[in-house]
Amino acid sequence: MVPGEVVEAALRAARKRDVPVADVPLIAVAEEAGISRSTLLRRLGGSRAALDEAVRATGIDPGGQRPVRERAIEATARLLGSSGLGSVTLERVAEGATCSVHSLYATFGGRDALLRAVYDRYSPDVDLDAALASPRDDLTTTVRAIFRALADSLRREPRVLPAIIAEALARPHDPAAQAVYQQSIGRMLEKISGWIAEEAAAGRIRDLPLFPLVQQMTGPVISYFLLTPVYEQFVGLPHPDDAIETFTETFLRAAATSPPTP
Structure with missing residues (x-):
């Protein structure tokens, strides 16, 4: 010693x-x-x-490595993607990040803040913000960009977003699982809901109940790319870009006031 x-x-x-x-x-x-x-x-x-x-x-990073924050976020993401939310304990994160538990508390303050930092790193929020900031006169381009942001976040390794969704579905009454889900998926859906409401007010999307419209837009693409690793073991799947085009055309034909010509 x-x-x-x-x-x-x-x-x-x-x-x-x-x-x-x-x-x-x-x-x-x-x-x-x-x-x-x-x-x-x-x-x-x-x-x-x-x-x-x-x-x-002692809780101090001696250096010679990347900062504790970076290593901890990556170690947590790996645990989430491979073993789910239940595997994310500060002890296991510290082991994967080669730091002490005290260093994690000093850096994040606790597990909840660590999970928020992981979602901020691996979420589709930045790509969604870019898609929703595009000119509003091209509905097709915006819808396609939204679908691409969702698809990329669901396919990205480590598979953080799929792990959060799976945990929320597996444990619908667990406060911890639902809190992470609401903080991550809820924020994403809130952005899309706001955009749909603006498009409906501008007359570009049909004036229908908001939540079914959000579900109609996000449900199919999330389900498809969430389950792609399972599907592709049994059937040949189209290229992701082709799938995104199909989802884009399908949503616009159902919801746009001026659907694009097939």
């Missing part, structure tokens, strides 16, 4: 140089601790890694 005074000496040396602990030479740590380099190495068991691990155990 690395003595606490050695850890404190490493932290002081890092602060003085304004660099991560991993970038402080051992001789500088030894000088700060008032011992020789050889004595320091004996106390570390002959390995620099022991010092970095001891610093990490």
